[in-house]
Amino acid sequence: MLSRARKALLRLGASSLPPPPRAPAPAQALRLLRPASTSSKKKAHHPFTVSYLIGSCGLSPESALSASRTVQFASPSRPDVILDVFRNRGLSPTQISYVVRRYPRMLVSSPGNLSTKLEFLCSRGISGQELVKLVVAVPAVLTRSLGNHLIPTFEYISGLLQSDVKAVQSINRNPRILYNDPKVRLVPCIAILRDCGVPEAKIRWVVLFQPSTFFLRSDVRFDEAVSRAKEMGFDPLRTNFLLALQVIRGMNKSTWRRKVDAFGKWGWSEEDIVLAFRRNPWCMSMSESKIAGVMDIFVNEMGLDPLYMARHPTMMMLSLQKRIVPRCLVFCVLLSKGLIRTTRSLNGFLGVPEKLFLEKFVTANLGKAPELLDLYNEKMRNSSTTLTLGTL
Structure with a gap:
């Protein structure tokens, strides 16, 4: 098993808005509005459209000029109605500007069709701020046909999860599940999971809680990720198998190789890395700097064997500044006073909830x-500092 896992490991090694753009100086804006003197007719822009995009939609002159090459209108009547539709659904001026900048043709779409699509989403439970987040995250979803795509796609997700409410939760977690054609990715991937023995309940779990697994842009194909997870010893009957798929497909092969090398610097063999990955797949999602930071604390400051960390990878997933550093400081104080006997108990010490930790250990x-509380509070306030034994 370890030989196959080692081969799989080596083969693997081979929703917020951007800030609104600043408007340029008036002279530059006027220059952008002037007709181009040496451009083809295909690239000509419409002065009224540019003016409207700047004044009514909040686009910068550059963005307005670019948008005017794909959409033109001589009257504000239809764009005004489209903007009103978005305002009435709760989109802010900044959000509307972002949507128009992404899809300027939205301004000349049918207001009736747009309203009907939004009404359908509301009727299925995607309303208020959830609707706003969906439209802003994936504006292109409103370009999809209501009858040929939105309705059947929602019904497929709802049927798969056996609940409209759960379908909405899945869409909120990754709106692309509603935008993408299920027959292209979702259906084939689910078929692969069924073929390798993943229970229906686990399939519903990944669609509900980890829908991005199916839509990640990765150089690792879904079926390839499934094969590699199985080769590294993950059981398709368990949830960790699905978490492993998420991690494997979440990075390209060169990035995976860098993570392997980062752990290798601390003496981990390929078998050690496979062991840690099987115990907590998310350990491979840490950045190389996070790996170096936590290993430095645990090995150089706390004196743990590097291989102890391979057997307890969840320790490394905790926040370095808000959990590991402050609690290790408390641990060192207790250890120096004989109130704790061995560092082997550090795993449980770091894992207890904050309230219990304060009551039981502080x-x-x-x-x-008596210095414990002040030391701990100071370290929490200055969580960007680094723990050294010299602080004791």
């Missing part, structure tokens, strides 16, 4: 270590 020991 407040309970203030009689013997």
Whole structure:
């Protein structure tokens, strides 16, 4: 098994808006509005369209000029109605500007069709701020046919998850599941999961909670990721198998190789990396700087064997500044005073909830270590600092 896993490992190694653009100086804006003197008719822009995009939609002169090459109109009547439709659904001026900049042809679409699509989404439970987030995240979803795409796609997702409510939750987590044609990605990928023995309940779980697994842009094909996860010892009957797929498809092969090398610098063999990955697939999603940071703390400062970390990879997934550093400081104080006997208990020490940690390890020991609370609070306030034993 380890030999196959090692081969699989080596083969793997082979929704927020951008800020609105600043308008240029008036002279530059006027220059952009002038007709081009040496351009083909195909690239000519319409002065009224440019003016409307700037004044009514909030586009910069550059963006307005670019948009005017794909859409022109001589009257504000239809664009005004489209903008009103978006305003009435709760989109802010900045959000409307973003949508128009992405899809300027939206301004000359049928207001009735646009309203009908939005009404359909609302009727299925995507309304208010959820609707706004959907439109802003994937404006192109409103270019899809209502009868030929939106309705059947929503019904497919709802039928798969056996609930309209769960379908909405899945769409909110990754709106592309509603935009993409299910027959192109979702249906074939689900067929692959069924063929390798993933239970229907687990398939519904990944569609509900990890829908991006099916839509990641990766140089690792879905069927290839499935094969590699199986070769590394993941059981298709367990949820970790699906998490492994998410991680494998979430990075290209060169990035994966860099993660392997980052762990290798700390003496991990290929078998150690496979072991850690099987115990917590998300450990391979850490950046190389995070790997170096947590290993430095645990190995150089806390004196743990690097291979201990391979057996307890979840420790590395905790926040370096807000969990690992402050708690390791408390741990060192308790250890120096004989209130804790061994570093082997560090795994549980880091994992307990904050309230229990304060009660059990800080407040309970203030009689013997009165400096604990101040040290811990100071480290939490200055969480960008780095732990060294010299702070004790």
